[in-house]
Amino acid sequence: MEKVCVLGAGSTKYGKLDDSIVDIALQASVSAIESAGIEPKEIQAGYISNVFGVADKQVHLGPVVMSNLGISEKPSLSIESACGSGSVSFREAFANVAAGFYDAVLVTGVEKVTHTGTEWTTTYFSYCSDFFYEGQAGVSFPGLFASMARAYIHEFNATEEDFARVAVKNHDNGLLNPKAHLRKKITIDDVMNSAVVASPLKLYDCCPFSDGASAVILCSQNFAKEHGGDYIDVIGSGRGGSPAALQGRDHLTTIPSTRLATESAYKMAGITAKDVDFAEVHDCFTIAEVVDTEDLGFFEKGKGIEAVREDQTKLNGQISINPSGGLKSKGHPIGATGVGQVVEVYDQLTGNADERTVKNAKIGLTHNFGATGASCAVHIFQSV
Amino acid sequence: MEKQEFISHAKEGKILAHKCTNCGSLHLATVYFCQKCGKKGFDDIILDGQGTIETYTIMTVPPTGFEKYAPYAWAVMIIDNVDLRISGFLPNIVKPEDLPIGIKAKVSGFDDRGIVLEKL
Numbered sequence: 001m002e003k004v005c006v007l008g009a010g011s012t013k014y015g016k017l018d019d020s021i022v023d024i025a026l027q028a029s030v031s032a033i034e035s036a037g038i039e040p041k042e043i044q045a046g047y048i049s050n051v052f053g054v055a056d057k058q059v060h061l062g063p064v065v066m067s068n069l070g071i072s073e074k075p076s077l078s079i080e081s082a083c084g085s086g087s088v089s090f091r092e093a094f095a096n097v098a099a100g101f102y103d104a105v106l107v108t109g110v111e112k113v114t115h116t117g118t119e120w121t122t123t124y125f126s127y128c129s130d131f132f133y134e135g136q137a138g139v140s141f142p143g144l145f146a147s148m149a150r151a152y153i154h155e156f157n158a159t160e161e162d163f164a165r166v167a168v169k170n171h172d173n174g175l176l177n178p179k180a181h182l183r184k185k186i187t188i189d190d191v192m193n194s195a196v197v198a199s200p201l202k203l204y205d206c207c208p209f210s211d212g213a214s215a216v217i218l219c220s221q222n223f224a225k226e227h228g229g230d231y232i233d234v235i236g237s238g239r240g241g242s243p244a245a246l247q248g249r250d251h252l253t254t255i256p257s258t259r260l261a262t263e264s265a266y267k268m269a270g271i272t273a274k275d276v277d278f279a280e281v282h283d284c285f286t287i288a289e290v291v292d293t294e295d296l297g298f299f300e301k302g303k304g305i306e307a308v309r310e311d312q313t314k315l316n317g318q319i320s321i322n323p324s325g326g327l328k329s330k331g332h333p334i335g336a337t338g339v340g341q342v343v344e345v346y347d348q349l350t351g352n353a354d355e356r357t358v359k360n361a362k363i364g365l366t367h368n369f370g371a372t373g374a375s376c377a378v379h380i381f382q383s384v
Numbered sequence: 385m386e387k388q389e390f391i392s393h394a395k396e397g398k399i400l401a402h403k404c405t406n407c408g409s410l411h412l413a414t415v416y417f418c419q420k421c422g423k424k425g426f427d428d429i430i431l432d433g434q435g436t437i438e439t440y441t442i443m444t445v446p447p448t449g450f451e452k453y454a455p456y457a458w459a460v461m462i463i464d465n466v467d468l469r470i471s472g473f474l475p476n477i478v479k480p481e482d483l484p485i486g487i488k489a490k491v492s493g494f495d496d497r498g499i500v501l502e503k504l
Contacts, residue, residue: 123448132387132414137473137498138443138450139458146441147460154439154485199442199480243419247460247469252439 001098003221005231008036009346014212014331015181021056021112025065028213029108036217037229040069044102046076047093049085049109050335052124056112065108082128083284084370086338087377093218094237104219111333112211121209128371130245142206143198144246144372149287150200151252156302160200164191165308166286167204167328173315174325176356181210181331205286210331214340230350236269236380238262244374255373258295265378273297277361278320280341282369283327292367293321320358338368349383386413394494397433399463399470402426410468433491435461442477459501461489472499
């Protein structure tokens with residue numbers, strides 16, 4: 001297997017963007033290409049992740065992106081895997097470079113939904129659930145995660161204030177990220193007093209609907225060395241699946257796909273959870289970050305909430321979780337999120353994270369899933 | 385085909401399950417292969433749609449089509465006497481006190497809200 005590196009990375013700002021889905025996908029792609037210091041002609045394939053292109057009148061984004069980069073002859077793959085599309089796409093790109101099919105590929109994730117309004121978006125997102133059992137029965141994604149939150153509160157004596165701390169912490173980090181969607185300091189009271197969306201989750205427990213695009217150049221180590229720019233190594237890649245509906249899971253406070261993806265990523269990297277300096281995890285809702293940090297092995301089951309209470313997960317705490325601000329504050333353009341996490345790790349490990357730098361970090365991890373974790377990918381990166 | 389039969393039983397308050405003829409594990413009848421052993425042969429088992437609420441949410445920002453029902457609950461229930469869960473729409477729940485975890489419930493029907501549950 002070839003050693004695989006991230007040679008360049010770029011993102012648009014996340015938030016409410018005026019430009020079209022194609023424009024923002026290209027802005028991020030060009031930024032990654034320039035960051036890598038390569039010519040588009042050196043790219044051998046494109047992996048373009050997106051979920052709701054239909055909302056901005058463009059699906060089959062792969063060939064459209066490649067054509068506008070002047071490489072219409074190069075193959076591309078347009079990938080949908082709900083909120084995990086970006087990391088699943090990254091994994092396919094990784095596998096193809098690792099297998100030696102390509103020396104350098106473009107991985108771009110993009111989403112453009114804010115123009116459609118909350119009702120449309122909530123409804124369309126619910127099609128990412130196991131619709132026959134979930135969306136059809138009137139439950140939204142806030143509702144599904146709220147059901148996990150209630151089970152967690154019941155099982156581990158957590159409180160709604162505990163979950164609020166996750167939101168406060170991620171907003172503190174997002175304030176330091178110029179590309180974050182919600183750059184605003186909030187308090188526990190702000191979270192507790194925000195409108196209930198699906199009890200026990202309130203508006204400030206939820207990530208926003210965001211527009212945005214992120215892109216990276218993934219390449220073989222030989223290609224990276226020949227080009228001489230900053231690069232980081234991809235040392236672990238893991239995937240997993242879960243029963244698509246919550247009702248099919250043995251435990252409602254753990255996500256099986258995260259555990260499976262994590263186990264294989266750590267095995268490939270030859271490390272354990274203790275070796276990870278920081279992680280970008282899938283905090284679509286505050287409860288999700290707590291469950292993630294347990295399933296990733298950073299804390300024992302049921303102890304993730306204590307870690308939050310004790311500030312262990314804040315920037316430069318025991319383990320920095322979501323230094324970018326996470327989905328909660330940085331934003332969640334669903335097709336882009338998994339790629340955006342890699343952009344953050346690249347910036348952190350190449351010394352470009354400015355005020356939100358995780359000190360002395362050598363190993364960073366990304367964790368991104370689709371729906372309630374029905375699909376998941378975990379990647380581990382090391383500075384060179 | 386199985387889905388239509390599953391729906392017909394849910395309308396009668398029953399859950400159509402599949403018991404694997406190879407390993408005996410139980411699944412909702414909408415699956416085609418056994419998750420545990422991978423085999424295809426099943427016996428149909430009709431379960432009483434009664435159980436215990438394990439978790440739920442109260443929906444106050446509903447998806448399109450559910451505005452007129454809000455607030456309502458969506459709940460996960462473990463079916464009595466078997467290791468099998470079902471989830472569904474549960475009307476007329478306004479506050480957490482209305483639906484303590486551990487309370488008994490049953491399947492009351494199936495309509496354009498999918499599986500409908502009712503507190504016992």
